[in-house]
Amino acid sequence: MSNEAVLHPHSVAATHEGHGVHHEHHHHETFISKYVFSQDHKMIAKQFLITGMVWAVLGGLMSVLFRLQLGYPDSSFPWLEDILGKWAKGGHITPEAYYALVTTHGTVLVFFVLTAGLSGTFANFLIPLQIGARDMASPFLNMLSYWFFFAASIVMLSSIFVETGPFSGGWTAYPPLSALGDASPGSKTGMDLWIVSMALFVVSSLLGGLNYIATILNMRTKGMSMTRLPLTIWALFFTAVLGVLSFPVLLSGFILLIFDRNFGTSFYLSDIYINGVGALPNEGGSAILFQHLFWFLGHPEVYIILLPAMGMVSEILSVNSRKPIFGYMAMIGSLFAIAILAFLVWAHHMFVTGLNPLLGSVFVLLTLLIAVPSAIKVFNWLTTLWRGNIRFTSGMLFAIGFVSLFISGGLTGIWLGNSALDIHLHDTYFVVAHFHIVMGVASMFGMFAGIYHWFPKMYGRYLNNTLGYIHFWVTIAGAYMIFWPMHYEGLAGMPRRYYDYSIWESFKQFVELNRFISLVSMIVFAVQLLFLFNFFYSIFKGRKVTSLNPWSANTLEWTTPLRPGHGNWPGEIPEVHRWPYDYGKDGQDFISQTTPVGEEESHH
Amino acid sequence: MTTTVPAKTPQQIHPHKFTLWVAMGSILMMFAALTSAYIVKKNQSSWLEFDLPQIFNYSTVVMLLSSVTIYLSVRAFKAGKMGNYRTLVTVTALLGISFIVMQWIGFKDLEAQDIALTGSKSNSAASFLLVITGIHMVHVLGGVIALLIIFIRAYAVKIRNYSSLPIELAGAYWHFVDVLWIYLFIFYNWIG
Numbered sequence: 007m008s009n010e011a012v013l014h015p016h017s018v019a020a021t022h023e024g025h026g027v028h029h030e031h032h033h034h035e036t037f038i039s040k041y042v043f044s045q046d047h048k049m050i051a052k053q054f055l056i057t058g059m060v061w062a063v064l065g066g067l068m069s070v071l072f073r074l075q076l077g078y079p080d081s082s083f084p085w086l087e088d089i090l091g092k093w094a095k096g097g098h099i100t101p102e103a104y105y106a107l108v109t110t111h112g113t114v115l116v117f118f119v120l121t122a123g124l125s126g127t128f129a130n131f132l133i134p135l136q137i138g139a140r141d142m143a144s145p146f147l148n149m150l151s152y153w154f155f156f157a158a159s160i161v162m163l164s165s166i167f168v169e170t171g172p173f174s175g176g177w178t179a180y181p182p183l184s185a186l187g188d189a190s191p192g193s194k195t196g197m198d199l200w201i202v203s204m205a206l207f208v209v210s211s212l213l214g215g216l217n218y219i220a221t222i223l224n225m226r227t228k229g230m231s232m233t234r235l236p237l238t239i240w241a242l243f244f245t246a247v248l249g250v251l252s253f254p255v256l257l258s259g260f261i262l263l264i265f266d267r268n269f270g271t272s273f274y275l276s277d278i279y280i281n282g283v284g285a286l287p288n289e290g291g292s293a294i295l296f297q298h299l300f301w302f303l304g305h306p307e308v309y310i311i312l313l314p315a316m317g318m319v320s321e322i323l324s325v326n327s328r329k330p331i332f333g334y335m336a337m338i339g340s341l342f343a344i345a346i347l348a349f350l351v352w353a354h355h356m357f358v359t360g361l362n363p364l365l366g367s368v369f370v371l372l373t374l375l376i377a378v379p380s381a382i383k384v385f386n387w388l389t390t391l392w393r394g395n396i397r398f399t400s401g402m403l404f405a406i407g408f409v410s411l412f413i414s415g416g417l418t419g420i421w422l423g424n425s426a427l428d429i430h431l432h433d434t435y436f437v438v439a440h441f442h443i444v445m446g447v448a449s450m451f452g453m454f455a456g457i458y459h460w461f462p463k464m465y466g467r468y469l470n471n472t473l474g475y476i477h478f479w480v481t482i483a484g485a486y487m488i489f490w491p492m493h494y495e496g497l498a499g500m501p502r503r504y505y506d507y508s509i510w511e512s513f514k515q516f517v518e519l520n521r522f523i524s525l526v527s528m529i530v531f532a533v534q535l536l537f538l539f540n541f542f543y544s545i546f547k548g549r550k551v552t553s554l555n556p557w558s559a560n561t562l563e564w565t566t567p568l569r570p571g572h573g574n575w576p577g578e579i580p581e582v583h584r585w586p587y588d589y590g591k592d593g594q595d596f597i598s599q600t601t602p603v604g605e606e607e608s609h610h
Numbered sequence: 611m612t613t614t615v616p617a618k619t620p621q622q623i624h625p626h627k628f629t630l631w632v633a634m635g636s637i638l639m640m641f642a643a644l645t646s647a648y649i650v651k652k653n654q655s656s657w658l659e660f661d662l663p664q665i666f667n668y669s670t671v672v673m674l675l676s677s678v679t680i681y682l683s684v685r686a687f688k689a690g691k692m693g694n695y696r697t698l699v700t701v702t703a704l705l706g707i708s709f710i711v712m713q714w715i716g717f718k719d720l721e722a723q724d725i726a727l728t729g730s731k732s733n734s735a736a737s738f739l740l741v742i743t744g745i746h747m748v749h750v751l752g753g754v755i756a757l758l759i760i761f762i763r764a765y766a767v768k769i770r771n772y773s774s775l776p777i778e779l780a781g782a783y784w785h786f787v788d789v790l791w792i793y794l795f796i797f798y799n800w801i802g
Contacts, residue, residue, distance in 0.1 A: 143625035212636055220629040250632060254640035258647070261741060269728035271737040273651070287730035290656035295647055302643065 045145035051131035058123020077524025105174035112177030135563035138227025143220035154210035165199035218246035229582035241317020259299030301352035315452020326402035327394025330587035340379035373423035400474025401459035415444025436496025467548030484530035658733035663716035676705035
């Protein structure tokens, strides 16, 4: 009933004699209702994906631009002045522009690409399809969620074009740089737009998250018990819970920040002197308070980014190894443990803020505990691969790449989680290397894996495999070549966020290495454009999918028609009789979740 | 056509109602963040101690009263007493608006006592009161708007056999902002 109630609220409300059978209603779909203000979760997923891609290109391009400065601090590029104008006077990126690029790159990649682009896309696309629902609990709120994200995007984009430039105080927006317009050019209009954009983004995330939770818990088809859910859904569920509980805290922090910026309050400000302005009257505020509020979101945010990738990778590894996922319940348990611990470790970002060392050691302990569920997951992925009948599809390669990156990046997390080591490593390139590998690139790989794997369901065509292989190998090799050397730079004490390292005696030795990193980052960026070409070309001209279930997978999305309409299944929603990982059972390659359990069948 | 209601599948809760409950949890996190920030700040230097404005006591009573009226209006709706229902919803919305106005008067009282809520002379103790109470006021305003929409819909008789879901949702939300204010009131007076 609830599925019908959601798709046709009025018909159900008006007639109490519902038959409980779904009739194929012919919606009169116009271009606007189908492609723009669509309430179909599949179309909303594509909107999130393509908006995310636009941001990934912009954010990636920003990193290429600031890598240009880091790799070639002494050269000038007249063409830069042609595109960036006063931000690249004489072909040099100015310090203001450099900081603005770094800040916007961080904000955009963390929030717009890896939160909205990743969980926005796949939560929308996969939740109803894999749990057997016609749509989300509230398709309308779901549509609003996208359009709030779109509005946030427009505001953020516009901040790039204001005269004083976009915000430049780092993606964490610590006060006082974020609270005082006089503190830097980027703190003026750019920061106003940044905070408006982020507030809109929080609303978008909350609307989405509420829907995902309500849908997963209430709209599952008959027989789909929680322990028959694919791990993608479990991961997206915990992601949504994390978002719903932590984004409001960030919003609280932002509201206090807005009052400090615009209404002269002193939540975060105290005893400040600005050159050229003089001493400020603000008294008694604490900048550290913002850090607490920020990182209470900020750390769960890391898992908001990572968990969807973990879930998709679990699914893709199992399907393409033709083996059940190893330790299904352990996978759920470890996701749960990560979700709980995510809320208890935020102060490990603040070891050097004067945090009480005793409190610090509690956070060290809790942080290191995350290694346990992480190791369980890695073990289970490797044992799923172990002696599998592996099909190296592009999606599978990216999933394996994810596991590789998660291991390499996770291990350095154990270093950084120790407050004693963190005193040396804090704010160095070691941190940059760590979080880019474990959170940034790894989640991008999860996203790519998901796109390659579910593209046939999204568009009824395949992505080109050869281009996929090129994309994978260049990206994985490039990612390691970019971020691995940064560990050495960080261990040598090279701080992050500096504009020019060549003038420092201690860091002069890294000039060549920085140039190498910059060069590789340009190549990797170019290969992402190749992927985009593959993506858009394949939507229209890709090889057509002819079988309903091209990967021979068990989950419900492959029981829908090739191009499912709004409502997903033309007739009744199929009933589920088993878990989604019956691969290679009793000599059968795969057994769909909709197949009833046979008399002779062995128990799993 | 039969007029009997079909046998109910074991459907515990309408997804929209469930969504609302999760949203309440989310809103609660926001206030948990603000009130814990309040506690942190209070234990640092230069914290101004002052009494809550008198009128907050009366606004608390108004809030409690409005919870009773919304409860009765949901009951009236379910019993089909549309006249009662309309009166009670109107009264609830009016009580909500007067609550907001009374909070506003409370802020003015503080300013009259030379306790600045914003601006360069403000102390974060007073600013916190403004921000936390203000965000709560916005949430009450949201409830009033929801009631107005339902109320207008009640007169648009296009749909004859409408469900009690919207008013139930509004009622649950209204009780929530009520409890939230009780929490804040206790927090300001005895905890924070």
